[in-house]
Amino acid sequence: MEATITEAQLEKEFQQKIDSGIVIEPKDWMPERYRKQLIRMMSQHAHSEVVGMLPEGNWITRAPSLDRKAILLAKVQDEAGHGLYIYSATETLGIDRAEMMEQLHTGKAKYSSIFNYPTQNWADIGAIGWLVDGAAIINQTALAKCSYGPYSRAMIRICKEENFHNKQGYQILAYLMRGTKEQQEMAQDAMNRWWWPSLMMFGPSDANSPNSAELMRWKVKLHSNDDLRQRFIDRTVPQAEAIGLTIPDDKLRWNPDTRHYDWGEINWDEFYAVISGNGPCNHERMSARVGAHEKGRWVREAAAAYAQKHLN
Amino acid sequence: MKESNEALFRYCLRIGDTSLILGHRVSEWCGHAPILEEDIAMANIALDLIGQTKIILNYAGELEGEGRTGDDLAYRRDARDFYNLLMVEQPNGDFAVTMMRQYLVSSYMFLLYSKLRNSTDKTISAFAEKSLKEVAYHVRYSGDWVVRLGDGTEESHQKAQSALDQLWFFVDDMFDADETDMLMFEKGIGADIKSLRIDWNNMIEPKIKEAKLVIPEANNFMRMGSRSGNHTEHLGYILAEMQFLPRAYPDATW
Ligand SMILES: [Fe+2]
Ligand SMILES: [Fe+2]
Numbered sequence: 343m344e345a346t347i348t349e350a351q352l353e354k355e356f357q358q359k360i361d362s363g364i365v366i367e368p369k370d371w372m373p374e375r376y377r378k379q380l381i382r383m384m385s386q387h388a389h390s391e392v393v394g395m396l397p398e399g400n401w402i403t404r405a406p407s408l409d410r411k412a413i414l415l416a417k418v419q420d421e422a423g424h425g426l427y428i429y430s431a432t433e434t435l436g437i438d439r440a441e442m443m444e445q446l447h448t449g450k451a452k453y454s455s456i457f458n459y460p461t462q463n464w465a466d467i468g469a470i471g472w473l474v475d476g477a478a479i480i481n482q483t484a485l486a487k488c489s490y491g492p493y494s495r496a497m498i499r500i501c502k503e504e505n506f507h508n509k510q511g512y513q514i515l516a517y518l519m520r521g522t523k524e525q526q527e528m529a530q531d532a533m534n535r536w537w538w539p540s541l542m543m544f545g546p547s548d549a550n551s552p553n554s555a556e557l558m559r560w561k562v563k564l565h566s567n568d569d570l571r572q573r574f575i576d577r578t579v580p581q582a583e584a585i586g587l588t589i590p591d592d593k594l595r596w597n598p599d600t601r602h603y604d605w606g607e608i609n610w611d612e613f614y615a616v617i618s619g620n621g622p623c624n625h626e627r628m629s630a631r632v633g634a635h636e637k638g639r640w641v642r643e644a645a646a647a648y649a650q651k652h653l654n
Numbered sequence: 655m656k657e658s659n660e661a662l663f664r665y666c667l668r669i670g671d672t673s674l675i676l677g678h679r680v681s682e683w684c685g686h687a688p689i690l691e692e693d694i695a696m697a698n699i700a701l702d703l704i705g706q707t708k709i710i711l712n713y714a715g716e717l718e719g720e721g722r723t724g725d726d727l728a729y730r731r732d733a734r735d736f737y738n739l740l741m742v743e744q745p746n747g748d749f750a751v752t753m754m755r756q757y758l759v760s761s762y763m764f765l766l767y768s769k770l771r772n773s774t775d776k777t778i779s780a781f782a783e784k785s786l787k788e789v790a791y792h793v794r795y796s797g798d799w800v801v802r803l804g805d806g807t808e809e810s811h812q813k814a815q816s817a818l819d820q821l822w823f824f825v826d827d828m829f830d831a832d833e834t835d836m837l838m839f840e841k842g843i844g845a846d847i848k849s850l851r852i853d854w855n856n857m858i859e860p861k862i863k864e865a866k867l868v869i870p871e872a873n874n875f876m877r878m879g880s881r882s883g884n885h886t887e888h889l890g891y892i893l894a895e896m897q898f899l900p901r902a903y904p905d906a907t908w
Contacts, residue, residue, distance in 0.1 A: 395685035395693070402681045406899035406908035407725045408674075408711075411681075412704045418684055419697035426690055464899055464908070522906050630686065638688020640813070641749045644806025645689075651805065 360561050365491045368434035376560055377435050379553065380490055382451075383562065384432040385442045390454035391425035393446075393627050397461045398470055406464060413510050414467060420503045427500065431492040447632045455613065456543050458621030465518055465525075465532035471511015473540040473578065479504045480574045481544070489561040512581065519585045526586075533582065534590045542613045544571040575603050659717050661837045662775065664737065665844055666714035667727070668881070669766075670707050671738035674728055676759060677703030678892055679746055688749055695795055699756070702788040706781070713777050729900040733890050734883045741824040743889045747817065750803050750810065754817035756796035758858065762828050763789045765853045769845035778843060797861050804865025815867050822869070826876035829854075834881070 353373055359366070366372055395418050402418065405411035429439045445451035456474050461467065479501060486497035518529040545567040548554055557563040565573075582589050593606035615621065655663065681700040687693035711724035722730075741759055746752045767789060770782035803814040831847035838844025862869055879885065899908065 392685075392690065399685040402684055403678060403895050404898055406729070406906075408704055408708045408728055409725075410908055412701060412708070415681060415684070415697055415701045415704065419694055419701065422690060422694045422697065426694065429690075517908065521908075522903065524903055525906050634686040634688065637686075638749065640807065640809050641688035641692075641803070644803050644810030647810075648802040648806045 357559070360489050360559075365494065366489050367491045375556070376562075379557060379560075379562060380493065381432060381435050381437055383557075384428055384435070384493055385437070385445065386452050386454075388425050388428035388432060388442065389446045389451055390457065391421045391428060393453045393457045393631060394474075395421050395425075396627055396630055397457055397459070397623070398467060400461050401464060401467050404464070405467075410514070417471065417507050417510060420507065424500050424503070427496050428493075431496045434492045443635065447628075447635060449619070449628070452617065453627075454543060455616040455621060456539050457627060458616050458623045459535065459539050460623050462535075463528050463532065465515060465528040466536065468511045468514030468518065468529065469532040469536040471507050471509075472515060472581070473511070473536050474543070475504050475507040475511060476578060477540050477543045477574050479508055480570050480577070484564050484570060487561075487564055512585075515587065516585045519587065530587060533587045537590050538608060538612075539616075541571055541575070541608055542616075544568075544574065546610070546613070572602055575605055579603055655718060659719075661834045662843060663714050663717045664834050665838050666710050666717065666778075668737040668739075670710035670714060670724075670727070671736045672742055672759070672763075673703045673710070674707040675736070675738040675889070675892060676742035676756075677701075677707060678896055679742060679744075680752070680756070682746055683752065692749075696752075699792050699795070702785075702792070706785050706788070709777075709781050709784075713781070725900075729897045733885055733893055736885065736889060736893070737880055737883055738889075739824070740827045740877055740880050740886055741821060743886060743892060744821065744824065745888060747820075748813055749799075750813040750817040751821065753796045753799040753803065754814065754821055756792060757800045757861070758821060758825070759828075760789055760792035760796055761857050762850075762854055764793050765850055765857065766845055769850065773844070774842040800861060800867075801865045804862075804867045811866065814865060818862070818867055819870050823875065823877045827878040827880050830878050830881055832881045 352371055356366075356371065356373060356376075359370075366376075398414065398418050398421075402411065402414050405414050429442060432442065433439060442451065446453065456477075461470070482497045482501050482504060486494055486501060488494050488497070515529045515532070518525040545551060548566040548568050551567055554563065554566065558566075579589060579594065591606045593604065595604055597604045616624070677700045680696050680703065683693070683696045684700075685693065687696055707728065708724050711727045715722045715724055715727055739759065739762075741755060744751075744755060764786065767782040767786045770778050771786065773779040773782065800814065803810040805811070829847050829851040835844060835847050839846050859869065877886070900906075
């Protein structure tokens with residue numbers, strides 16, 4: 343028998359596996375930090391799906407037609423499904439859903455800052471589907487190639503649904519832009535309010551992204567935040583133009599040399615204010631989640647008690 | 655409208671409005687359910703109900719023949735022209751009220767659609783056939799929760815019993831047959847409400863018993879009126895919310 347393999351040796355082999363493109367599965371050895379980082383990222387992702395139900399759920403009872411109501415219900419239901427699916431994928435790393443939710447409710451775990459903005463008019467539902475799900479698709483398509491098997495598979499499955507979300511959002515806005523003057527104003531207003539927060543979804547600039555280097559070495563992240571953000575902008579600007587929406591950035595223009603759009607400057611003060619809990623709806627979102635959890639306690643207790651009584 | 659069409663039109667509104675308002679109520683839970691799985695299940699139920707609404711209200715619009723669509727009927731009628739069961743407009747209350755309401759109404763729908771499957775009206779029978787599968791799931795889902803809550807903890811038992819007590823006031827309204835019901839039954843289009851009531855009692859009693867709950871005394875005060883569009887105060891608020899956009903922007907389409 344071989345002598346005990348050292349931690350350093352294991353870590354070296356782990357890195358070799360990653361470098362040669364081998365996917366890591368739950369039972370494989372992994373550095374403790376890799377596990378921790380994935381738990382942090384994946385649970386944050388799952389929380390975002392669930393908290394993300396709130397701003398859109400806000401308009402389900404006011405959706406303006408039976409079709410729009412059905413589509414929005416289906417969309418928000420998908421997001422709950424994504425949450426469930428990613429929670430399960432995260433559980434493969436040795437943490438359970440109850441603990442993750444506890445971390446969310448106590449503020450220990452974060453969720454995407456975008457959901458701390460209010461949905462003020464119907465066009466916001468279009469803007470979320472188009473911009474927020476659009477940004478999510480860029481992120482998740484990259485994550486679908488990440489080194490952790492359960493996360494990567496979850497992303498592949500989820501991305502299919504995100505494309506439908508993205509289309510229905512764009513369709514809402516396209517429809518409004520062909521409508522009355524008031525509807526067009528609604529759509530432009532939503533565009534103005536959601537554009538910059540959508541760009542913030544990709545996180546801080548690489549220079550200020552503390553975890554980036556390590557995550558890229560482990561292929562948890564495959565592209566830098568700035569690259570993904572640029573990809574989103576390049577893809578979205580022509581879509582906005584096609585339906586007559588103006589992007590609220592006077593520095594935005596096509597650069598024929600780089601073959602990318604040049605654009606302005608994100609208000610990072612706003613970004614840090616929102617992620618540290620001072621966005622417009624942080625308080626509402628958290629109290630809605632904590633409230634649902636607390637009000638549901640007796641229901642979960644009843645289900646557990648019933649199951650206990652009827653074990654056979 | 656011909657007289658028979660008029661009766662069928664009304665009959666469709668009763669079915670469609672009941673699905674629409676129940677779907678609306680259930681969808682109010684979205685994002686706030688006690689368990690994530692329940693959020694998914696309730697969104698699913700709401701989605702089924704809105705789908706059913708679309709079929710039947712569109713058909714009502716055709717029968718009327720004045721160019722109104724299902725959307726027009728859903729979004730541009732006032733409360734007195736709605737014919738949903740009073741039970742479905744009752745507020746969600748706690749999870750026990752929502753599940754009990756769902757169970758009582760879904761059981762009613764299940765039995766009604768089982769009969770309407772044989773309707774001489776092709777659209778109604780096709781609608782019933784399609785909806786029956788969905789409603790069967792709603793019965794199972796809410797019935798399981800009624801039992802779990804009734805036979806769960808002391809607290810959940812009390813909440814389930816109180817849900818049953820408060821919703822029971824609206825049971826007779828479900829079976830309050832009028833001339834439209836009679837006419838539809840005679841023509842082989844609609845269901846016999848008298849036998850529906852018997853079937854419904856037979857269906858729910860064992861489940862309520864299994865849940866260790868007690869059906870309230872028969873001589874309770876009963877609230878009625880849905881057949882003539884007489885509602886509780888809750889419906890007006892539902893419509894104010896639901897119809898806001900089409901009412902505020904009457905020239906817009908969405
Ligand atoms: Fe999602
Ligand atoms: Fe999505």
